[in-house]
Amino acid sequence: MTDIRHAVTDDLLADVRSAALDPTARLARNAVTVSGVDPSSFDREAVVAATTCVSDKIDDWKATWQKKSGRCWLFSSLNLLRSRARTKMGLTDFEFSQNYVLFWDKFERANWFLSDVIATADEPLDGRLLQFLLADVLGDGGQWDMAVSLYLAHGLVPKDAMPETESSSNTDPMNRRLQVLLRRTAVELRDLIASGADDARVRAAKEEALAAVWRILSICLGEPPTQVEWQWRDDEGAFHRDGVLTPREFYARYVDIDLTDYVCLVDDPRAEHPKGTMMTVDHLGNVVGGRPIRYLNVDIDLIKRLAADALRAGEPVWFGADCSQQSDRDRGLFVEGLHDYSGLFGVDLSTTKEQRVVTGESAMNHAMLFTGVDLGDDGAPRRWRVENSWGEEPGDKGFFTMDDAWFTEYVFEVVVRVDALPEELRAVLGDEPVHLPAWDPMGTLA
Template identity: 45%
Template sequence: MTKAIVQQQLSKFKDALQERPEHKVLERTITRNGILASAADYQAETKMTPVFSIDLDTGDVANQKQSGRCWMFAALNTMRHEIKNKFNVPKDFELSQNYTYFWDKLEKANYFYENVLATADLPTSDRKVAWLMTTPQQDGGQWDMIVAIIQKYGVVPKAAMPETYNSSKSSEFNSTFNLKLRKDAVALRKLVAANTPAAKIAAFKEELLNDVYRMLAYSFGEPPAQFDFEYRDAAKNYHLDRGLTPTAFFEKYVGWDLADYVSIINGPTADKPYNQMYTVEMLGNVVDGRQVRHLNVDMETFRAVAIKQLQSGESVWFGCDVGQESDRQKGIMDTTLYHKGELFDIDLKMTKAQRLDYAESLMTHAMVLTGVDLIDDKPTKWKVENSWGKKVGNDGFFVMSNAWMNEYCYQVVVNKKHLPAKLQEILKEKPTVLAPWDPMGSLA
């Protein structure tokens, strides 16, 4: 059998193209306008009106700008919704994303060093070592990782630690930081290879972390240990709360028992049976902190628990593959938005499991569900609070069709009280450990 493309095949391809009467029209259309504009379906937009039977008032959207902190913004947004409901803070009130960002970077460095030491006896060609070195750290994260940060360091209002150039535009810092971490990995592996005593390795690692702290302080500012919370509420009443620590602020103004909030995933691949717990090797940020844990359920359960939380008046953190079948400017996510297969007369359909198994899709972005449209108790579309500012979508809010949720949503975080009793029991089980590169370990 011939493996290379030969001239006879090229002739057949050309002849087949000429036999299509529409080929010149499509060539002119696609070459001039691109694939998405040529495949766009106007009718799909008419179904995505931003009207919902359940619609929470959550205030203004935030803007992560040129950083990959969507998971952090989404989590802090769900918490600021709680503060808004309890304390009537202004619509533009935010918790400091820069504060949690600082501590996440410090903890990720320590987590990386520990993984380097744990794999130091493996060659650099080993897949686990290569996985570590490909991205020593990044902006992204998972729900359980932000919980680990808050449980250890608390939260503060944005006024107590505002954004900086580097928090809003993180590429310069990340490239410099990853250079340092890779160089540190070289040194740590050399110490292990030389059979250096554990105490000396620990002391050297502390020196490395001291360098990291300095880098972070210069780039993001040093986090406050204590601060005053001063604001006027939405009714213009003045409030001043003095001498708060970040953990005291969280306890007083958010007040959640974070242990109650659990990650629910829909990963319909053959290696992950439903109604079981999973974790991911080498995934986390805080050493000895909260473990990343997922309960895998079918899509009907996935949607049902999200709806229950919205019905209770609480928004929902969720993770998805936002780049699939979506229009950023119009703020629409729908499976009928584009017809790329029809455009090329090629079957491009894949199942959700196939997309995961064959690296076509994984969780890339986290946002917040703030509403749903129920018709005869069935969801048709969902209201989504994004963190890309007000210039996209409907003042920053997106509309997601239920069909799109089924295909491209992978994770929701809900209070475990909304789960059926049998699933609450499964939460207590020891999780199956997935490989570091499993798609359910992707960072939003």
């Protein structure tokens, strides 16, 4: 192929320099060099219009805090479950133990990874698949179906039964040590298989590594309880005692919804992925034998309608979005056009949702919970209330405001009940899904 690259010449430099000398650019330079890009690009009208008041609001509890960890998918799913459990207990501020499910996710995911290493032993180590699997070993992110697999397999316990530790609130040092162990084990397992070792020898090596994983986890997070003695005083001061319960019994008693009755709806904007079809991502999961990752690709307007219907019925809604776009953490805002970057720089920086996905500019990177919606007189959503897991400082005591245009552009996944789907979509839930490669953007973990 002919080399069509062109060097940077003096003529080119003269042209680009002259194009950047207009008064608007000088004014923008003065602002940005002093205040930075984001503060200088704020659209004040967008900020003022983002009121926190919504027509339908169901939260009356405090926001949680994941601290220096990537556990948003666990926090948000547990926040959904506690919205029901707290009512049964009469405890406004009840929380399930996020540390407990973190422990089990790490251990199960270590087993998932090592099982994947064994299953892909014939793949080249320097090939795309193995390099992808090795790139983010035992990270914190996850998906809805992964959370469901954990809860069904291991149950839940109250936060007091396995409270936070320094490592659960700041996971990176622990994760790094686990990654060293698992990456080394991956090479050792592949070498064993290449040398002709039998299945028993390979399995023994894997289980030896899992014992080391358990040791590291228990040192960092504490041992997960096998039973809890549960007693409490409710908000009225009345005493309750349920006796000794296993985590699965605690889950069965206080989670009175069937999580297998929920489905993940996604808005995959790529033209080659038609709406109304099931999708999955190869090699994505955490619990071997657990719930498979399955998405139903549908129009964003249907996703909005079903989310609003659930909220109006008093049910919070788990969702995943790209929170890095057009957002302000301190103000608690997700507002399309919040930052006028094109106006600030005098350069067209607009993109479509499809362009952002196919170029890696955007993907689901954070999971949260819808707890309210503001419906106009015509019944259409105007803005959404969001429970985040970044503590009570940002936004409205930890709750964020999202405008409907932001939902369209940056929300990728919403979980709803199967029976809320139109009949024609329920009919496709059992279809064989389209298999996306492990590195597909729809496999990005929140």
